[in-house]
Amino acid sequence: MTQAAYKRVLLKLSGEALMGDDAYGINRATIERMVADVKEVAQLGVELAIVIGGGNIFRGVAPGAQGMDRATADYMGMLATVMNSLALADAMRQQGMTARVMSAISIEQVVEPYVRPKALQYLEEGKIVIFAAGTGNPFFTTDTAAALRGSEIGAQVVLKATKVDGVYSADPNKDPSATRYSSISFDEAISRHLQVMDATAFALCRDQKLPIRVFSIVKPGALARIVLGEDEGTLVHV
Ligand SMILES: Nc1ncnc2c1ncn2[C@@H]1O[C@H](COP(=O)(O)OP(=O)(O)OP(=O)(O)O)[C@@H](O)[C@H]1O
Numbered sequence: 001m002t003q004a005a006y007k008r009v010l011l012k013l014s015g016e017a018l019m020g021d022d023a024y025g026i027n028r029a030t031i032e033r034m035v036a037d038v039k040e041v042a043q044l045g046v047e048l049a050i051v052i053g054g055g056n057i058f059r060g061v062a063p064g065a066q067g068m069d070r071a072t073a074d075y076m077g078m079l080a081t082v083m084n085s086l087a088l089a090d091a092m093r094q095q096g097m098t099a100r101v102m103s104a105i106s107i108e109q110v111v112e113p114y115v116r117p118k119a120l121q122y123l124e125e126g127k128i129v130i131f132a133a134g135t136g137n138p139f140f141t142t143d144t145a146a147a148l149r150g151s152e153i154g155a156q157v158v159l160k161a162t163k164v165d166g167v168y169s170a171d172p173n174k175d176p177s178a179t180r181y182s183s184i185s186f187d188e189a190i191s192r193h194l195q196v197m198d199a200t201a202f203a204l205c206r207d208q209k210l211p212i213r214v215f216s217i218v219k220p221g222a223l224a225r226i227v228l229g230e231d232e233g234t235l236v237h238v
């Protein structure tokens with residue numbers, strides 16, 4: 001059997017990437033392909049925890065949220081991640097995997113609450129744990145939730161799966177002359193204000209010495225290549 005480079009990872013899945021080519025929402029073929037990528041890695045025996053963003057749903061409600069109280073809008077964003085988490089867990093079930101959704105916001109009729117020892121138990125049992133509702137607090141992002149949960153569960157790496165294939169000198173969707181880093185330190189990413197992740201997430205991972213690898217979820221086989229130790233995307237390190 002091929003040997004994985006990591007025992008436990010925190011995978012941050014982009015909510016926006018779930019839209020595929022649609023304007024918002026969840027594209028069926030896209031979620032099935034993402035889950036197939038996750039399955040490939042789970043079959044290597046890697047313990048997998050996942051945080052998923054909410055941009056695909058939040059984008060759809062954003063015009064109506066204009067002028068809203070920030071904290072209220074943020075709670076709506078967190079609820080969007082719960083919807084994505086449920087969809088992801090169900091798509092995993094359909095592909096024969098066992099996933100548990102744990103929410104940072106109490107909605108016990110829908111999903112169980114986040115309890116760290118329980119999450120660790122699920123991971124040790126080989127179940128995939130999906131952390132929903134971000135950090136449970138407004139004014140944060142799911143990237144910060146990934147840094148936080150990754151630190152709490154003792155993940156060896158945070159894998160940020162997004163629509164771009166790494167960290168660039170500027171947003172590659174806005175600046176065609178931007179160049180990709182194969183690796184960059186946390187301090188440099190923060191001081192250069194690189195917007196691929198928020199500074200809170202970078203700072204938390206830096207302080208916990210938890211590396212981040214940013215890669216494209218659209219690129220076939222990228223997740224498996226990273227887990228097998230190949231150099232893919234951008235490594236953000238101490
Ligand atoms: N320096 C940069 N390098 C790479 N991408 C960048 C950079 N600056 C900005 N970006 C943008 O950041 C985006 C990825 O981060 P973003 O938080 O927006 O998405 P996500 O976390 O993947 O989505 P979601 O919030 O739905 O989970 C990229 O699509 C890219 O356009």
Ligand SMILES: O=c1ccn([C@@H]2O[C@H](COP(=O)(O)O)[C@@H](O)[C@H]2O)c(=O)[nH]1
Pocket residue numbers: 015052053054055058073074075076077078080081133134135136137138139140141142143144145
């Ligand atoms: O800890 C958190 C996480 C998220 N939010 C809100 O949810 C949306 C969607 O998350 P993304 O990371 O952008 O995908 C985010 O814009 C926040 O409004 C939050 O408040 N706290």
